[in-house]
Amino acid sequence: MGPRLGPLRKTGYPNIKFKTKCNLLKHSAHYVPLGICACQIMNRRRKSPGILKRRILKINKMRLAENKKTAKHVKKKKGTSKANVQFGLVNAHSLLNKADDLEEQIVRFKLDIVAVTETWFVDDSDMKEACPEGFKGVHEPRSDGHGGVAIYYRDYIKRSVKPLKDYDSFEYIDVTLTISPRDKMTLIVIYRPAGSKADFREEFEEFLDSVKRRENLMIVGDFNLPYEDNVDREFMKIIQSHGLKQHVKDPTHVNGGILDLILSRPSDSLVKNVRVGDLFSDHKFVRCRIEIN
Template identity: 35%
Template sequence: MAFNTQRVNCGLLNIQSARNKTSEIRDTINDRQLDLYAVTETWLTDLDSAAMKEMTPVTHSFVHNPRSIGRGGGVGMFVSNSVKKVKKCKTPIYNSFELLQVECEIGGNKLTIVSIYRPPAASVSLFIDEFELYLETIDMVSTNIIVWGDFNLWLDDTKARYVQLFIETIAMFNLINIVDKPTSMCGHIIDLVLVDTSSDLVRDLYVDGVCSLSPVHKLVSFKVITFRSTRNMDCDTLLLLIYDMIMEQQSDLCCHSSRKRSECHECLYTIYNSVMRVEHEKMCPLTSKKIVVKEDSPWFNDEIRRAKNDKKKKERLWRRQQTDQCRVAYTQARNYEKKLISRRKRDFYQGKIEQAGPNMHKLYKVLDNLTGNKKKHKLPEGYSDSELAN
């Protein structure tokens, strides 16, 4: 029986171009403490290393699949360093949708996370056929699974034939959509979170349309990080308590005669599990923990701090009152902070480049810091350990 339980904060959003929203993306991850943050329509390519470095907090890594042909599209995911055994999986290429499949381990359990983006112009019937083919490739028996993303299907229109076909298709794989509120500004459910019908993986799902980085989509999130605090656990006391309670309960719960009771391993195992679960819950209850992430931002100054505080103040006011006046005030504060950060960063790194002057070593050090490039020192191949050491 496993008692270690880990919960992670997850978020999903169609970002509609990540290049010009790098600071806001990073702030969203930090402010909401997101461990897994899936973004669709990233519009990124493999050459956008500077944007990826800028929007990824130091506590996270970023994996993505850019659109292979043409502009736009692309799916990516920010993954916290607290998530273990992260692996990006190789997947087939489909004509009607883009995807990113990531496997990881959470709380000792294997989890498969699939991010989907279906362009609005893609054929719905073709998408349903191809999506069914894709789901057949996933091992849903030995792993927990979450399929989320921008499907661009009005799932609230239950009378539409394509919606019925889609629901029937995912039902064949024991999947169900748990988003029950509009995720687009036009009032429809187009961003979905699919989980196993018998799963309790996702809890406290919330659709937030107040402060979204997208003009069309709302942020879908489910929270909170929880863990078991073991500070109050006394192993010796726990073992004695379990022994005493097993002796007390055995006569009531064991269905065997007193003569065979000492040989009744199944009943003892059942009683042990029951007692252990109850007492462990008392000593080590699930607790919530808020983690404050401090970014290394040498360009950050008091002016930006004041602008950031003003933006958060207006955000809280908008959440309370939900008026157009509050929305405009928040938008102005957010845009001012964005311009201030952009100008400050530009001036800071321009000064660094000017300080480097003709020194190419210093110049490339500044550029590597901007783009996130790290030099990898590789040892020569084809040598034994002793030859390489010599």
């Protein structure tokens, strides 16, 4: 008996589609014996578990084991959770005409806190006008309008502003941020305009002595202290002697040089995943993750 080619058409000729399907199966990895139609082969495949089914069962077991491991891991860390906060830093060189750009950065990178130098704000109305939706702000303007620092933070975060001392070589704002009842940090934003580097080093060292005991301390801003493609060496000696680390490693200015810095104590393990992004003004937007233990 020859191979079954399926039911004949009314004309008496074989069904070409049926024959083609059988030929395709014959030339595939699964040989179709003569006398067995394609439908029989497909039915046999559906009824037999085969290698594929055994592999699926094995994968399911592996996934189940992985899920149990993950659940155990989460349960273990439940009592030692960490607050992860997305942070941004930029010299805006006048923020009022870049408020939309700031909001775009916040949305794009899901930022929770943004520190801004050279806001050029004159009063509180300028700060409120540039405030992104869902955020609050605090700032310290400069009398001539060409300076100023600000911090924008999500409205669920609470803040406490510390009294400021006057320094001739730099301006700053000092804030305690409470992300949750258990998670607090000190954020200090500094802007140093062009001037004597020696005077700044002396005043900044005095300033560090006054804040060195703060818990979860983070000092950021535009320090204007480039040394070729790195930060001023004498300044680096000062921050290292106070147990601080400088985290930004790539140039932050259009002309090169690391002008915008992020400082923290290595023992606090606050700063993670520092990234230098695109130009926002003549400065680039710097981002990192803050991890509060």
